[in-house]
Amino acid sequence: MAARSIMIQGTMSNVGKSLLAAGLCRIFHQDGYRVAPFKSQNMALNSFITAQGGEMGRAQVVQAEAAGIEPDVSMNPILLKPTTDAGSQVIVNGRPIGNLSAAEYYRKKQALVPAVLEAYHSLEEAYDLVVIEGAGSPAEINLRQNDFVNMGLAEMVDAPVLLVGDIDRGGVFAQLYGTIALLEESERRRVKGLIINKFRGDRAILEPGLAQLEALCGIPVVGVVPYTQVDIDEEDSLSRRFDRRCARKLLDVAVIRLPRISNFTDFSPFERYENVSVRYVDCVGDLGRPDLILLPGTKSTLADLAWLRQSGLEAALLRAAEAGTLLMGICGGYQMLGSQIEDPEQVEACGITRMKGMGLLEMETVFAPEKVQRQTSGTFSGVTGVLEPLNGLRYEGYEIHMGRSREERPAINGGGNVYGSYIHGLFDAPGVADAVLRAVCLRQGIDPEGLGAFDMTQYRQQQYDLLARTVRQGLDMERIYRILKREE
Secondary structure, rough: OOOEEEEEEEEEOOOOHHHHHHHHHHHHHOOOOOOEEEEEEEOOOEEEOOOOEEEEHHHHHHHHHHOOOOOOHOOOOOEEEEEEEEEEEEOOOEEEEEEEEEHHHHHHHHHHHHHHHHHHHHHHHOEEEEEEOOOOOOOOOOOOOOOOOOOOHHHHHHEEEEEEEEHHHHHHHHHHHOOOOOOOOHHHHEEEEEEEEEEEEOOOHHHHHHHHHHHHOOOOOOEEOOOOOOOOOOOEEEEEEEHHOOOOOOOOEEEEEOOOEEOOHHHHHHHHOEEEEEEEEOOOHOOOOOOOEEEEEEOHHHHHHHHHHHHHHHHHHHHHOOOEEEEEEOOOHHHOOOOOOEOOOOOOOOOOOOOEEEOOOOOEEEEEEEEEEEEEEEHHHHHHHHHHOOOEEEEEEEEEEEEEEEOOOOOEEEEEEEEEHHHHHHHHHHOHHHHHHHHHHHOOOOOOOHHOOOOHHHHHHHHHHHHHHHHHEEEOHHHHHHHOOOOO
């Protein structure tokens, strides 16, 4: 029997579709169903590599984890990774097919529909329920033709739709009513419920507005979800963590906020420690004197290295490294630490073919058209310098990179106080983030016992359960199940 489906669409980007979909995945999993997430097209620089070596968006990885299943590229058959303001690397079924401008991609969309439907039907056959997430808004009427992301997809797979608005931004009634008003009549009939998300306050004050909204739209309000205070990986650069301002704590960690930063969730484990401050820095004046500097991944290594140089941050990082501050780069940030980067075939399409690196690691990188995509695991060995305590610990993670570097070790390269690695998720493995922070404490003459211990895996599961409780509290789940069964 084919799975039943339900689709979460939003009045705009960042209304909370991804988290609500994850919450529903967790609820259905808790209720004994085999459930899978699906998003036909995702645009994000925060991606993941599956066990089979396919690349997919991070949001569907989170939703799969919430559902208690392994991530698979069929959950996100098309991933767009922006390379410029008007173009993206296009990934289909986990593999890149090239860099396309927005116009080129729009012309190619119709040809991608079979891949989308094949991925969806594979999930439909394997699971009881599929929770589908839309993208942006279904009221983007200029994109209605050839749509397979919002209402177009809902029609293709015959999915009922729940429309979500964000009250925290203000104007939620106009968001919802305006979206419904711009839909075609057949699309309006497909919307079975309205949801107000990120609500703070007394719901009784909201009730008159809900009644009027239902009367205007002819669609019931099936939930008012409280503002959700959960700590779950976010999808893209809209993340509020970038704007976070925090006072220096026992240990201070600075993450360089590159213009095309990717996979910033690599550093989430450090944020869980009560006595560690994690700051995202994009100018010299905000760098200060951190205990640990992290140079993250990027979708455009050469262009972001040029920005780092022009902004003065490269000089500041070189001074910090010379003074003994622990500096570590991941993926693109790792490549920047080497002596030279070459892109002879213009893989990054940024107009730069060769650039001198920061010269902190004896390593050269050359970009090639074929992307490295793989999961990796092992045990640290042969690490010298500040991070010597990592030796003997298990690591696991995944690699996503176009550049090939001459390096001695697969997991970590460097010594003294400068290191680099191609492995995303390196700090998630049990004990790794803890060992790094404790090594910094010892170097700085700080008692590491003040940090406390942290279990990332257990913490994530607790957060998914908290999300499910919050979403259950806000939604009329009896009605949601009736919509799933096509009883409404």
